[in-house]
Amino acid sequence: MEPTVEVQQQPTPRLRQVGPALYELDAGFREDMRVPARIVADEELLQKMAQDRSIVQLINVTTLPGIQGFAIGMPDMHEGYGFPVGGVAGTRLPDGVISPGGIGFDINCGVRLLSTGLRHDDVRDVIPALAHDLARSIPTGFGRHGRLALNPEQVDRVLTEGVPYVVCNLGMGTEDDLPSIESGGHLPAAAAARVSLRARERGHDQLGTLGGGNHFIELQRVDRILDAAAAKAFGLFEGQLTILIHTGSRGLGHQVCTDAVREMDRALAREGLRLVDRQLACAPFSSPEGQAYYAAMCAAANFAWSNRQVLTHRVREVFGRRLGADVWPRIVYDVAHNIAKVEEYGGQRLCVHRKGATRAFGPGNPELPEAWRQVGQPVFIPGSMGTCSFVLAGRSESRSVSFSSACHGAGRQLSRAAAKRQVVGAELRKELNARGIIVECPSNAELAEEAPTAYKDVERVVDAVETAGIARKVAKLVPLAVLKG
């Protein structure tokens, strides 16, 4: 008889509603749970989550040593590995664990929004040339490295110093960019020496590259302003041309995670410890393994912010060539959605893991730039290709609801294989073109995998975040051109 894959019974019926768009599964549901599982969703999104293993994976997260409060699933949650994608967990310092699987292989994958002072209507005719020029300027295909190859000393400095090094020493950007990046594009706990030679070798020519999968650069138009005061503070207006960049730490970050999972897995085996899922390999934050990984993860995060900075520089070069040197796309903000950060909640320092989740600080947080500190942190939620994206502003309630975290996208609902069965890449390309959306993507197969039908309804996902009190909607953006890796 052929072996079969066991799909565990989903526990959806036991979820109880504890607030608007907020559900919980008690810690007594499974013996090994240390805290409840909390999910931000409406009923329809919950039903979608119940169709894969994401809720079981969230329950597995509740078993992590030192976890506080609850493991949280965002409304875009779907099945991942170890943590679900859209999973958040805070572990108590110093003895709670840090788990590389709770951050993911693409460390500091994130989103950066650039704004221009231009109205789309005034530059409509230039969009095809901008898209084409971006595609020529930014390496996307396999075997193509970035235009910037760093020597070993430069790699070390990017890892240690992050975006300030890229701005001040590589001349890409200005110091005005720094406050508009989460953590100023630099985590001081980074230690380049904790990043393996192989990881550095993988990364040395990858700054300024997009990578494949769901990474993209999108030219967009601000379709609708939903909160005038917040939009004004963020520098957004209706009809404005904007640029959204989505990518991460490339092969360097992947290798950092690979190295750490291997090390922690070995350490657990030495101590005879078994986890409910081996991909949740972890170590106490204060242990040598935990500290080594945290320092390497911070370095990879600095690399990812630097990558988005170099891409920003390329975008500015293209806009300057096509529209004049005085057109200077400005960074609205840059947020990570695969990262661990040390933050304080209720007087307790926690290591907050965000795996496919965005930090969403409310108004007044001292980490936010003064210019819009009283508005709340910008949160960017890209929808699927061809639909729309949202800008939100974090609310104070996010602290108690979700460790100041929001979703990171629409969330997949179809596997890549299912998407390809339903969608023909070449036809999707034509359909998007017919709607006036330019697509620059070398692979039709990859295009089909990222088809809009493969994703949940982003408006429903964002509504759940708003209903739960995590963040409020500020603006809706629609795509004009998309460049995919």
Added chain:
Amino acid sequence: METGTWQFEPHTSEVRIRVEGTDLAELFEEAGYALAEVMLGESPPEPPSGAEEEHLTLEAADTEALLVDWLNELISRSDMKKRVYTHVVVDTLAERKLHARIRGFTPEVLKTAVKAATFHGLEIREHEDRFIAFIVLDV
């Protein structure tokens, strides 16, 4: 390159593969070929005859970890050398150690970029006449 001893299982966002081999060495080779198919699409071509042969030796905590290390070695070499390996030979494989020879080429377009092999849901089952493994790749 032969095909057919692996199949793709449902997974919402990543790639879950079921691989078979008559012994562990073949299981690992087939897993390598499955990875190449993920990266290139069906029936990837053999590398050109003059393609460089790379030798690799790995040691891990157990056989499951060795399978993860093996695939991650192929993935990281692909990233560094801009190659996809469509010819893999596992010469020796003990419980925790392997030696292999691999050859690859640089394709024009990559169908799917693979970030890493994971331990999630990883199983290697021994049956009377074969080994079967399940593995999830982050893509």
